[in-house]
Amino acid sequence: MIQLHRYREVQEFKNQVEPLLSKNEVLHNLALGILHSLQENSKPNFMGVILKDSRAALVLLQTHPKQIILSQIRQLTEGELSKAAELLQEIEIPGLVGERQMVLYLSQKLADLKNQEASLKMDQRIYRLDKVKKAADADGVLVKARLEHLPLVTEWIWEFMGVIGEPVSKEQAVKTGEAFIKEERLFLWEVNGKYVSIANATRPTAHNITINFVYTPQKERKKGYASSCVSTLSQLMLDEGFQTTSLYTDMTNPTSNKIYMEIGYEHVADSALVLFHEKK
Known part of the structure; x- marks a missing residue:
């Protein structure tokens, strides 16, 4: 019944x-x-x-x-x-x-x-990771986003939401950026003093945390920055005590799926x- x-x-x-x-x-x-x-x-x-x-x-x-x-x-x-x-x-x-x-x-x-x-x-x-198989191979360091980064973060959120087909206003992008920074789990990939990629860790549960908002602006793509950013952030979350990290990928983007699998992410299920x- x-x-x-x-x-x-x-x-x-x-x-x-x-x-x-x-x-x-x-x-x-x-x-x-x-x-x-x-x-x-x-x-x-x-x-x-x-x-x-x-x-x-x-x-x-x-x-x-x-x-x-x-x-x-x-x-x-x-x-x-x-x-x-x-x-x-x-x-x-x-x-x-x-x-x-x-x-x-x-x-x-x-x-x-x-x-x-x-x-x-x-x-x-939906992918899960329990162990990072491929560490960062691009130059750079992971930097926690602070309020001083808000203008850049806002711009990238606005661009990212447009790319995924869910456009937001600049005001909404500012609010989202402030919320991400306040949670202290938004990170930038920095190369020679320049920020080139971004990723966020969100929705913590008892043993898992999700990586989202992975974005690299057009002119910095195909340099391995997103892969290094996600790989390093995933390892940081494991080091913080989470047993697994998870993320969602666009099924129609074979490149990003391949990159995440190389890092150590394994396919769990399909979502619509x-x-x-x-x-x-």
């Missing part, structure tokens, strides 16, 4: 789902990392669990205006996913992100039920982001 249980209180939701998600911190790093950052008075857009025979099968969490995170705890058949779609059709769902095959199937069922269209926005791979919109 497939059921939907909605939660109103953050702490109750955390108590129910954190132990389940923590069994695979890398796979569920997105939901877990966000859960860890929520306060008791936080107001997520949506918190829920799809139950199969009274046991959690899918965890749903929305704090982002455009997507609900789907974390698969137990495998569901296509018939069970279809039933889940029926239970979810009355909820306002702008998009779904999660394990690729499950998200693609469920989103199509939901789109049919709601008379909407579902479009694939991002095709990604699907957005819903009205039929034209």
Whole structure:
């Protein structure tokens, strides 16, 4: 039997789902990392669990205006996913992100039920690393970003978000940059006094932390800077006590996938982001 249980209180939701998600911190790093950052008075857009025979099968969490995170705890058949779609059709769902095959199937069922269209926005791979195999081979050093770096960080965030198809205003880029710097896990790769690449460590859980916002401006690419930056930052996070680091890559970019695998990242799962919109 497939059921939907909605939660109103953050702490109750955390108590129910954190132990389940923590069994695979890398796979569920997105939901877990966000859960860890929520306060008791936080107001997520949506918190829920799809139950199969009274046991959690899918965890749903929305704090982002455009997507609900789907974390698969137990495998569901296509018939069970279809039933889940029926239970979810009355909820306002702008998009779904999660394990690729499950998200693609469920989103199509939901789109049919709601008379909407579902479009694939991002095709990604999730990688994990427990040991750095390739240390930095480009000249340079890793430098923690400070407030004095904010103008450069802002510019690169603005460029990066445009490149990945999620453009932001300069004001939003400033806010994001300030938040990253405040967390003290944003790092620059410096070569001969010049900053050439950037990477951020985010969403820490008990044993894992995620590397994101890996960016090198156009004129500094193909020099190994991003690889060295990510490799050194990954090692730093392991040295800080995290057992693993994880990251998402664009499935359509074979170059970045190859670079990360050379560093020591191993493919764990595929992830998809699907957005819903009205039929034209």
